[in-house]
Amino acid sequence: MTEQAILKALRNVEDPELKKDIVSLGFVAKIQIDGAAVTVELSVPPPARPSRVELKRDCEKRVREVPGVSAVRIELQTDVIGPRPVSPRLEILKGVRYTIAVASGKGGVGKSTVTANLSAALAKSGLRVGLLDCDVYGPSIPLMFGLTGRTPEVGEGETLCPIEAHGVRVMSIGFLSNDKSPVIWRGPMVHQMIQQFLTRVAWGELDFLMLDLPPGTGDTQLTLTQTARLSGAVIVTTPQEVSIVDARKGLKMFETVRVPVVGVIENMSSFSCPHCGEVSEIFSRGGAQKLCREAGVPLLGEIPIDPKLVETGDNGTPIVIAHPESETSKKYLKIAEALRTQMESQTVSSQDEPVHIQWRTKRK
Ligand SMILES: Nc1ncnc2c1ncn2[C@@H]1O[C@H](COP(=O)(O)OP(=O)(O)OP(=O)(O)O)[C@@H](O)[C@H]1O
Ligand SMILES: [Mg+2]
Incomplete structure (x- = not known):
């Protein structure tokens, strides 16, 4: 037998x-x-x-x-979340230790920039990292990794081989569709595409698979949480209330589907004038901290507004690689370290044991 x-x-x-x-x-x-x-x-x-x-x-x-x-x-x-190894379902992402979704409520808050830099920072620290661009509507990762126009090779068993850049194995819908012709994605198509990415990409052995999500709580999020067992979610928000309100909804959604939120990253936290050095809190302040207190999750870090992030994103080299000595890069490296520590400090070895990241959201 x-x-x-x-x-x-x-x-x-x-x-x-x-x-x-x-x-x-x-x-x-x-x-x-x-x-x-x-x-x-x-x-x-x-x-x-x-x-x-x-x-x-x-x-x-x-x-x-x-x-x-x-x-x-x-x-x-039925109620277990994130045991270790965190993707125990036998056939999906079996070589991946931690699968982390990077999400936000609002669009344009910097998820893709954060995912790109966090992935590169984790790879720099010697980890095996994959990055799956789940944003079928507007994939940004090929551009941010300098991979525009590249096509992945087909590997064994009709799998797609990720393309490696800056130490990260990358896969994106952007590699498969011509970005000049918009694709009208509908729910079932999104579902199918995400499932393909999770089951038919030759990721190999990975310590972290980072998932860059589209904004909100739509089809992609649903398919992901139904298909693979996510180890955790990182929520990205900007400090102002309009973004926090939507981030809170994102947090709630992960709570509902039992994916532990590992922490929140506040992006575009403040701006330091390159001429006089004065720090301005352009988008208000303290929003993410308040959200974290409410939800009982850690604030993983704050990233300032940095024009170099735009430049490096557009040029295809994450700032942590292009300007490793910059303050922003140092912040990213710290966040990557915090994320790694969070994940590794979860010592659950079997599904019988209690969940390691628990929800402590205040309920009315
Ligand atoms: N901290 C920052 N300072 C300055 N510019 C930033 C910062 N973070 C992101 N950006 C810029 O903001 C723009 C939007 O960022 P990005 O594409 O990462 O957001 P997103 O949340 O992934 O957007 P979408 O919701 O469309 O997927 C980009 O031009 C990016 O370079
Ligand atoms: Mg994006």
Whole structure:
């Protein structure tokens, strides 16, 4: 009796609502074989549905039918989030240790700039980093990494090979579509494209896979959280209330889908005049700190307004590579370190243990 045989048997179990087998759905988190005894851990994403019981029973029956099996235990987890390794679903992103979504409520607050620089900063510190540009509507990452016009190679098993730049393995819809002709993306198309990116890209082994999201709480966010087990989300906001209000909605959304928010980054925090050195808080101040206090999540850092960020973004070299000694780069390196520490300090080793980043949002 082998793990493969058990998996094969589990492929016959269909989720009654999703109408797909539980292996393809990524529900099988772990299979343990001890002599003739088999334990299967199922990780079924919330919400908890009545059909779970049926699912469990069906699994037990199928595993029992495998020759050589005498005892079966099915453990069902519905509320767990982010165990370590954080993407335990067997077939999706299995070589990735931490999958981090970089999100915001409002558009244009600097998510892509943050994702690009954080990815490059993590890679600089010796980690294996991938960056998936999930913004099918307006991919910015090819430009920010100097990869415009490049086309990825097709690898083994019809997978797409990411393109490496500045130490980061990059994949983007921008590599696959001509950016002169706008594509009208609809919900199901977005869903399909994101799923392809998660399942058919040859990422290899990665410490961090950073996901650059489009703004808001739309189809992309939904597909991502349904398809892969995200280790955490980083929320980017600017300091003013109009951005904070939307960031709060983003935070809530991740709470609902049980993705832990690792922290908030305040972008465009202040502006230091290059001539007189005076610091101006152009977009107000303290907004992100207040949001963090409310939600009980850490403020990972504040990035000032820096014209060099625009220049380096447009030129295809993240500031942490182009100007490593600049104050902004140092801030990015610190944030990357804080993110890494946050993730590594989570010592949950099995899904039985309690969740490591918990929500402490005040509720009325
Ligand atoms: N701290 C900063 N200082 C100055 N300019 C910045 C800063 N952060 C981002 N920018 C600039 O702001 C613009 C928008 O940034 P970016 O594309 O990263 O935002 P976004 O949140 O990803 O946008 P979208 O919602 O459209 O995906 C870019 O021109 C970028 O160079
Ligand atoms: Mg963007």
